[in-house]
Amino acid sequence: GAKSRSSSIDVPRNHAVSPGRRGRARGTNGDAIEPPMELAARAHVGSMEQYRSMYNRSIKEPEMFWSEIAGELRWETAFDGVDKPEEVLEWNFDPSKGEVYVKWFAGGRTNMSFNCLDLQIERGLGDSPALIFEANDAVNSRIFTFNELREEVSTFSKFLVAQGIGKGDRVIMYLPMIPMMPIAMLACARIGAVHSIVFAGYSAKSLAQRVVDCQAKMIITASASRRGKKIIPLKKIVDEALEICMQNDGFSPDRVVVKGNADTRIDDTPFLNIDDVPFNPQRDLWWDDDISQYRMDEKPDPMEFIDSLDPAFILYTSGSTGKPKGVVHALGGYLVYAYATSKFVFDLHPGEDIVFCTADLGWITGHSYTLYGPLLNGCATVLFEGTPTYPNAEIWWNIVDKHRVTIFYTSPTALRTLQGFGDAPVHKSSRATLRILGTVGEPIAKETWLWYHEIIGDKKLPIVDTWWQTETGGHIITPLPGATPLKPSSATFPFFGVEPVLLDPVDGHEIDGEGEGSLCIKRPWPGIFMDVHGAHERYENSYFKVFEGGYYASGDGARRDADGYLYVTGRLDDVMNVSGHRIGTAEVESALVQHPLCIEAAVVSIGHEIKGETIVAFVILDPLRKKEATQYPEQELVFKVRAEIGPFAAPERVIVVKNLPKTRSGKIMRRILKKIAAGNIEDLGDVSALADPGSIEHCIQAEQRAR
Numbered sequence: 212g213a214k215s216r217s218s219s220i221d222v223p224r225n226h227a228v229s230p231g232r233r234g235r236a237r238g239t240n241g242d243a244i245e246p247p248m249e250l251a252a253r254a255h256v257g258s259m260e261q262y263r264s265m266y267n268r269s270i271k272e273p274e275m276f277w278s279e280i281a282g283e284l285r286w287e288t289a290f291d292g293v294d295k296p297e298e299v300l301e302w303n304f305d306p307s308k309g310e311v312y313v314k315w316f317a318g319g320r321t322n323m324s325f326n327c328l329d330l331q332i333e334r335g336l337g338d339s340p341a342l343i344f345e346a347n348d349a350v351n352s353r354i355f356t357f358n359e360l361r362e363e364v365s366t367f368s369k370f371l372v373a374q375g376i377g378k379g380d381r382v383i384m385y386l387p388m389i390p391m392m393p394i395a396m397l398a399c400a401r402i403g404a405v406h407s408i409v410f411a412g413y414s415a416k417s418l419a420q421r422v423v424d425c426q427a428k429m430i431i432t433a434s435a436s437r438r439g440k441k442i443i444p445l446k447k448i449v450d451e452a453l454e455i456c457m458q459n460d461g462f463s464p465d466r467v468v469v470k471g472n473a474d475t476r477i478d479d480t481p482f483l484n485i486d487d488v489p490f491n492p493q494r495d496l497w498w499d500d501d502i503s504q505y506r507m508d509e510k511p512d513p514m515e516f517i518d519s520l521d522p523a524f525i526l527y528t529s530g531s532t533g534k535p536k537g538v539v540h541a542l543g544g545y546l547v548y549a550y551a552t553s554k555f556v557f558d559l560h561p562g563e564d565i566v567f568c569t570a571d572l573g574w575i576t577g578h579s580y581t582l583y584g585p586l587l588n589g590c591a592t593v594l595f596e597g598t599p600t601y602p603n604a605e606i607w608w609n610i611v612d613k614h615r616v617t618i619f620y621t622s623p624t625a626l627r628t629l630q631g632f633g634d635a636p637v638h639k640s641s642r643a644t645l646r647i648l649g650t651v652g653e654p655i656a657k658e659t660w661l662w663y664h665e666i667i668g669d670k671k672l673p674i675v676d677t678w679w680q681t682e683t684g685g686h687i688i689t690p691l692p693g694a695t696p697l698k699p700s701s702a703t704f705p706f707f708g709v710e711p712v713l714l715d716p717v718d719g720h721e722i723d724g725e726g727e728g729s730l731c732i733k734r735p736w737p738g739i740f741m742d743v744h745g746a747h748e749r750y751e752n753s754y755f756k757v758f759e760g761g762y763y764a765s766g767d768g769a770r771r772d773a774d775g776y777l778y779v780t781g782r783l784d785d786v787m788n789v790s791g792h793r794i795g796t797a798e799v800e801s802a803l804v805q806h807p808l809c810i811e812a813a814v815v816s817i818g819h820e821i822k823g824e825t826i827v828a829f830v831i832l833d834p835l836r837k838k839e840a841t842q843y844p845e846q847e848l849v850f851k852v853r854a855e856i857g858p859f860a861a862p863e864r865v866i867v868v869k870n871l872p873k874t875r876s877g878k879i880m881r882r883i884l885k886k887i888a889a890g891n892i893e894d895l896g897d898v899s900a901l902a903d904p905g906s907i908e909h910c911i912q913a914e915q916r917a918r
């Protein structure tokens with residue numbers, strides 16, 4: 212049975228404004244921006260009163276609340292708890308009481324792909340657009356209706372089955388943002404195979420690490436990817452990765468499926484001729500040659516309903532230790548949460564809304580809100596292969612106008628980039644169909660928030676600043692666009708079923724009212740991940756043992772203002788956030804010390820105008836090997852990180868030092884290095900724990916010399 216706990220529900224209780232009465236609030240709430248009346252009138256949640264009453268119910272009766280929402284989707288076998296609601300959720304967050312686990316909707320059987328496609332078709336949306344593909348070059352664009360998408364997915368499912376892929380098998384995708392990617396994801400989901408997408412900006416080594424960790428049976432890739440004027444030879448990188456897998460672990464996936472892509476000349480964009488793509492006929496298959504037989508195939512569709520507690524997918528993300536974590540999401544809970552958050556946070560209406568989430572499918576935002584969330588709600592989703600600035604900085608807004616996009620969701624780092632091009636490119640579009648703007652990935656500064664609101668949103672559109680993580684599956688702290696009065700830079704209040712708390716980082720007590728602390732969550736919501744692949748102890752240690760008493764620790768810090776609004780301030784642990792990408796300091800350090808020249812490295816991040824944060828590395832070189840060094844060891848080390856992890860993790864500066872500031876117990880004081888790297892040397896804070904105070908002066912001088 213489920214455990215119940217008494218708890219204080221304090222979130223929006225001190226919210227003092229009622230919609231429509233601006234500027235008359237207590238506290239500082241007078242500046243809050245009210246939801247547009249028109250939007251509120253039709254929204255699923257149209258007032259703070261409604262939000263509060265739904266929220267309170269979601270906390271008091273989570274089983275009933277979530278059963279009802281789950282009931283809006285299709286279950287082949289109903290989950291337990293029809294007579295006994297307490298069976299809908301079973302959980303333990305407290306390692307001192309036994310193993311940590313969360314089970315939502317146990318006993319139920321369902322299917323992600325069925326709910327995304329067949330259910331929508333049953334409901335009459337077969338001829339509505341489901342997937343709107345915009346190519347990098349605008350020539351190969353294409354729209355798939357729900358019927359057409361199901362046809363493609365079903366064909367690909369038959370192909371997977373014929374290749375020996377079945378329930379529980381892991382399939383890695385290393386693909387650009389082309390229709391093949393969502394089709395392959397939905398096909399895996401259809402037969403119960405577990406997809407693991409590796410963002411196509413990761414290096415061969417990072418890819419190899421993930422292939423081995425999840426023991427992938429198949430890899431799906433493309434000959435190349437095209438982004439703006441760049442071409443990336445993906446198949447070649449996959450071959451390199453598989454060679455590394457073979458050498459280091461003697462492991463090889465059975466099959467590599469290759470989709471021809473970026474192989475024709477379009478205007479002056481570069482291309483990669485298919486004949487120049489490495490191909491191993493024993494192991495590799497050209498998707499374009501092989502597909503037709505499955506299209507005509509009369510065999511039944513291999514769709515299979517699977518257990519709610521079976522894994523839906525694995526997605527790797529960075530933590531504070533070196534090795535990336537394979538975050539495993541359970542089917543039932545993830546499905547319900549992706550559906551519910553999309554429905555309420557983006558206020559989706561089936562057959563009407565068109566979602567443009569700019570996130571790559573290789574990140575969790577792409578999983579939940581470029582693909583699954585919109586389809587589960589019967590809405591079309593835009594898949595854009597290119598970058599925000601090619602052929603020019605108008606491209607996103609042109610896409611919005613061309614496809615009548617209603618919901619637009621992006622990251623602060625992209626907004627800062629576009630802000631740099633000024634307002635003129637925005638003003639060339641009407642953006643008249645937009646209803647809601649969203650942001651995710653990092654804290655959004657007030658200036659960027661206001662630019663988004665005033666310039667992109669013409670001062671009319673609400674912005675949902677959604678705070679969440681790979682591990683949470685979907686939005687955790689977020690405004691609801693028809694209900695929540697907004698304050699710039701605040702993610703505002705918790706989503707249904709989420710009970711956030713701020714804990715004192717030192718003694719772990721809960722901070723009530725105004726204050727700042729470590730952002731933790733007290734009870735499970737359906738989207739919470741079920742495990743770290745192959746490392747259950749990391750699941751417990753990294754998230755549930757940080758504080759005593761049974762809390763999910765997010766690793767982020769947050770502040771609560773007098774009106775109860777939450778402001779997420781950023782990571783408290785050794786995880787950096789560069790252009791919205793999560794990168795562990797330990798990952799970069801371990802890449803650096805793998806270079807023979809480098810014997811020790813300490814990596815920090817500092818603020819950056821466009822990227823949010825940027826990486827600075829302090830390194831100690833091996834004095835015995837100095838002679839072997841080229842003229843630019845710093846540059847060599849940057850290349851090493853690009854090769855080990857990927858270009859996005861490359862340090863902006865490498866500073867060579869002779870020693871590092873450490874405590875007497877040998878721990879590197881990154882806090883001090885961060886200040887030195889940022890040039891903030893007036894106040895270095897408490898340095899009494901330092902073993903060698905001279906190291907500070909040395910590092911300061913090295914930093915200044917390196918400028």
Ligand code: WTA
Binds near residue numbers: 575676
């Ligand atoms: C950060 C992305 C401030 C945060 C969905 C979190 C944010 C990490 C926000 C997760 C936001 C995400 N405001 N910070 N609205 N959204 N973050 O796993 O530090 O790629 O812990 O998931 O991004 O990154 P991840």
